[in-house]
Amino acid sequence: xxxxxxxxxxxxxxxxxxxxxxxxxxxxxxxxxxxxxxxxxxxxxxxxxxxxxxxxxxxxxxxxxxxxxxxxxxxxxxxxxxxxxxxxxxxxxxxxxxxxxxxxxxxxxxxxxxxxxxxxxxxxxxxxxxxxxxxxxxxxxxxxxxxxxxxxxxxxxxxxxxxxxxxxxxxxxxxxxxxxxxxxxxxxxxxxxxxxxxxxxxxxxxxxxxxxxxxxxxxxxxxxxxxxxxxxxxxxxxxxxxxxxxxxxxxxxxxxxxxxxxxxxxxxxxxxxxxxxxxxxxxxxxxxxxxxxxxxxxxxxxxxxxxxxxxxxxxxxxxxxxxxxxxxxxxxxxxxxxxxxxxxxxxxxxxxxxxxxxxxxxxxxxxxxxxxxxxxxxxxxxxxxxxxxxxxxxxxxxxxxxxxxxxxxxxxxxxxx
Amino acid sequence: xxxxxxxxxxxxxxxxxxxxxxxxxxxxxxxxxxxxxxxxxxxxxxxxxxxxxxxxxxxxxxxxxxxxxxxxxxxxxxxxxxxxxxxxxxxxxxxxxxxxxxxxxxxxxxxxxxxxxxxxxxxxxxxxxxxxxxxxxxxxxxxxxxxxxxxxxxxxxxxxxxx
Numbered sequence: 001x002x003x004x005x006x007x008x009x010x011x012x013x014x015x016x017x018x019x020x021x022x023x024x025x026x027x028x029x030x031x032x033x034x035x036x037x038x039x040x041x042x043x044x045x046x047x048x049x050x051x052x053x054x055x056x057x058x059x060x061x062x063x064x065x066x067x068x069x070x071x072x073x074x075x076x077x078x079x080x081x082x083x084x085x086x087x088x089x090x091x092x093x094x095x096x097x098x099x100x101x102x103x104x105x106x107x108x109x110x111x112x113x114x115x116x117x118x119x120x121x122x123x124x125x126x127x128x129x130x131x132x133x134x135x136x137x138x139x140x141x142x143x144x145x146x147x148x149x150x151x152x153x154x155x156x157x158x159x160x161x162x163x164x165x166x167x168x169x170x171x172x173x174x175x176x177x178x179x180x181x182x183x184x185x186x187x188x189x190x191x192x193x194x195x196x197x198x199x200x201x202x203x204x205x206x207x208x209x210x211x212x213x214x215x216x217x218x219x220x221x222x223x224x225x226x227x228x229x230x231x232x233x234x235x236x237x238x239x240x241x242x243x244x245x246x247x248x249x250x251x252x253x254x255x256x257x258x259x260x261x262x263x264x265x266x267x268x269x270x271x272x273x274x275x276x277x278x279x280x281x282x283x284x285x286x287x288x289x290x291x292x293x294x295x296x297x298x299x300x301x302x303x304x305x306x307x308x309x310x311x312x313x314x315x316x317x318x319x320x321x322x323x324x325x326x327x328x329x330x331x332x333x334x335x336x337x338x339x340x341x342x343x344x345x346x347x348x349x350x351x352x353x354x355x356x357x358x359x360x361x362x363x364x365x366x367x368x369x370x371x372x373x374x375x376x377x378x379x380x381x382x383x384x385x386x387x388x389x390x391x392x393x394x395x396x397x398x399x400x401x402x403x404x405x406x407x408x409x410x411x412x413x414x415x416x417x
Numbered sequence: 418x419x420x421x422x423x424x425x426x427x428x429x430x431x432x433x434x435x436x437x438x439x440x441x442x443x444x445x446x447x448x449x450x451x452x453x454x455x456x457x458x459x460x461x462x463x464x465x466x467x468x469x470x471x472x473x474x475x476x477x478x479x480x481x482x483x484x485x486x487x488x489x490x491x492x493x494x495x496x497x498x499x500x501x502x503x504x505x506x507x508x509x510x511x512x513x514x515x516x517x518x519x520x521x522x523x524x525x526x527x528x529x530x531x532x533x534x535x536x537x538x539x540x541x542x543x544x545x546x547x548x549x550x551x552x553x554x555x556x557x558x559x560x561x562x563x564x565x566x567x568x569x570x571x572x573x574x575x576x577x578x579x580x
Contacts, residue, residue: 024560038485044445049573123485123509139485139509141516145572149579153515153562153572188479192508221482223508384483 003251005159006226007194010134010248014117021158021257030116030133031060032146035102037067037365038121040079043086046144054090056150061092062111064102068365069358071097076365100331100357101299103127103135104211108333110241114229114248119146124299124381126217129226130210131233132248136224157223158257159194159250160185164201166265171414173309174209175301175379175398177201178216179270181262183280190222193257196250197227201264207236208303215300216381219277269413271377272396275385283401283413292374293324294406295361296399301379302330302357304337306399311343313403313414314350320409325352326368328360352406363387370394377405418520418540420499421548422471426532427458429477433510435461436481436489450488451495470497473538475530477503481510490519500538502527502545502556515563516572522556529554 002020004012011019014027032055034042055061063083071077080097087094095105102122106112107130114132118125121143128135136154138146146152162181182189195217197210205213210227217225229237229247237245269283296302296310307329319325327347329335335357338344347354353368360366362380364387370376372391379402383394395411404414435457437450444450455464455474474493480503481489490513493501500520504527514521520540530536534549543558559567569575 024562026562041487045573050577121485137485137509139513139516140487141572142512145516145576148573149576153566155560188482191479191505221479221507 003254005194005250005254005256006132006196006228006248007134007157007159007224010115010117011154011156013115019156021156023156025154025156026151027117027154028151029060029119029146031062031106031111031118032143032150033062033064033102033106033118033120033122033125034143035063035067035121036065036069036076036080036083038140039063040082041140042121042143042147043082045140046147049144050148053148055092055147058091059093060150061090061147062095062106063087063092064095064099064105065097066101066358067363069097069356072365072367098332100329100334101302101359103299104302104330107131108240108331110237113237113241113243113245115246119143119152124215124218126222126224127211127215127299129214129217129224130207131237132226132229134224137218155192157192157194159196160190161256161259162195162197163199163259163261164197164264165199166201166263168201168264168267171400172264172267172269173398173400174205174212176267176270177262177264178213179272179280179396180267182216182219182272182278184260185220187219187276187278188221190217190220192223194223195225197225202227203230206305207233208305211303212300216277219381269398269401269415271401271411272383274393274395275383277382277396283397283411286395286411287413287416289411290375290409291323291377291405291411293326293368293370293376294402295326295328295368295376295378295380296402297328297330297360298362298378298380299330299359300381301399302328302334304334306379307334307338307343310399310403311346313400314407315346317350317407319351319406323406323409325350325406326361327352327354329357331357361388364389377402377411419537420471420473420540421535421537422473422499423469424473424475424530424532424534424536425464425468426530427474427476430479430482431458431476432483433481433486433489434483437486437492442486442488444488447491447495450492454492454496454498465496468496468498471499472497473536474498474501475503475527476501477527478505480506482507485509485513487513487517490514490517494519500540502538515559515566518567518571520567522558524554524556526554
């Protein structure tokens with residue numbers, strides 16, 4: 001048999017036929033998700049075409065509320081009600097405004113395992129590759145069809161292999177690495193491709209770091225990104241679910257579409273400058289740029305481990321007067337842990353605003369957007385023109401660079417504090 | 418499926434906000450949506466006022482990048498465009514075209530087609546005859562599976578008829 005990559009193996013199992021890159025296949029889905037943004041369109045499309053037809057399996061359809069939570073306007077309230085009513089009618093799973101970022105909720109609830117194919121209305125579904133699952137962000141009709149039949153068509157992507165070696169210097173980590181890779185591969189570098197991240201540096205990464213890496217495959221136009229699950233990831237999944245957990249590995253001797261090698265020994269803190277995620281520089285190169293606001297959170301950097309790093313940096317300090325620091329835990333589980341361990345109190349003492357879990361400042365839908373001319377440093381994944389307010393500028397960096405910047409009011413290399 | 422029409426050229430990285438500006442997202446009527454097709458591009462007004470039924474869009478790389486809004490292919494199809502040809506398409510836009518029944522073709526050398534040329538396109542075979550320059554080109558066609566979905570009238574129609 002021809003050696004296979006991770007995505008080829010997953011698609012082979014889910015399509016019940018041997019696949020190779022470039023093939024078009026129908027694949028069985030493990031889970032179909034939609035959220036408060038996009039979800040209402042799916043339901044309209046579903047019901048206008050299929051009426052009251054039952055979903056393929058109500059235990060494998062999940063609705064998550066994470067973008068405009070709690071409802072920020074009457075329009076959003078109507079949309080959210082539409083989702084709750086649909087969940088009641090169909091008996092599908094619903095995670096309401098008190099839960100958090102959808103993909104993280106699925107992970108925490110043991111609904112994501114290696115080999116799974118999971119589709120959703122969120123363009124960052126692919127962060128599920130952090131545990132060896134194939135997550136795909138899709139449009140309205142796709143999700144409506146997926147919910148109806150539990151299967152969808154796919155093109156089997158070629159795979160890019162990214163091998164990372166070396167040890168990070170102090171205050172440098174996964175976000176700096178993925179920004180560095182983005183600069184190299186660019187925002188179109190993984191179009192119609194899967195990425196496998198491997199190597200000594202990656203194996204040492206915890207779940208939060210793997211999520212950071214995999215989430216930003218979207219910004220390279222990639223289909224999906226994977227990290228081979230190591231024992232601590234398998235242990236995490238097993239602790240959340242009763243079912244069997246079987247890791248998925250690429251075969252030896254696979255021929256990849258391309259190979260890219262990086263070493264992190266000399267990597268410095270990185271930052272994506274306005275208005276593209278691949279407009280990446282060393283933080284030191286733009287140090288001193290004044291900021292009005294700092295956001296720490298999102299599906300890319302909203303885990304407890306991210307907040308812990310920030311807390312260590314902020315401990316006993318106050319943020320710069322005139323700067324707004326907004327911290328948003330990815331999920332309620334993270335928020336509770338932050339309260340219990342004292343991080344929450346520490347953040348409040350530093351002058352931060354801590355809001356309820358969710359996607360927060362990834363789009364203009366959330367409280368905290370910017371006025372024209374204002375500048376924000378964000379730990380999120382996108383900095384397109386106008387995405388957080390017309391005429392505003394957004395920089396993307398790591399949680400620790402964000403914390404350092406909140407302390408000084410200007411973009412700051414954390415190593416300089 | 419053979420289509421003949423006038424070519425409207427567009428550049429690289431035409432995102433979904435250019436194809437269908439975000440401010441019209443609340444619209445649900447497909448005819449109303451069609452009135453804003455390509456409105457956010459640098460020749461939006463000219464396109465909307467002069468495009469004719471059957472006309473063809475030819476664009477550069479990464480056409481349809483940005484958000485996952487399905488309004489984009491629906492508006493393009495609704496205004497009468499018969500096929501979109503580009504050097505490459507963004508993944509979700511590509512899927513949305515197939516799922517909503519807008520034919521697309523990938524053509525590496527779009528510079529061989531000029532704005533205003535009249536071309537004849539065989540969507541199934543991928544052959545393009547440029548009647549203006551008399552040149553013949555070969556595009557990458559959609560897969561058999563995608564053509565089946567498109568012929569059925571889109572994804573939901575296909576799934577309803579499939580057993």
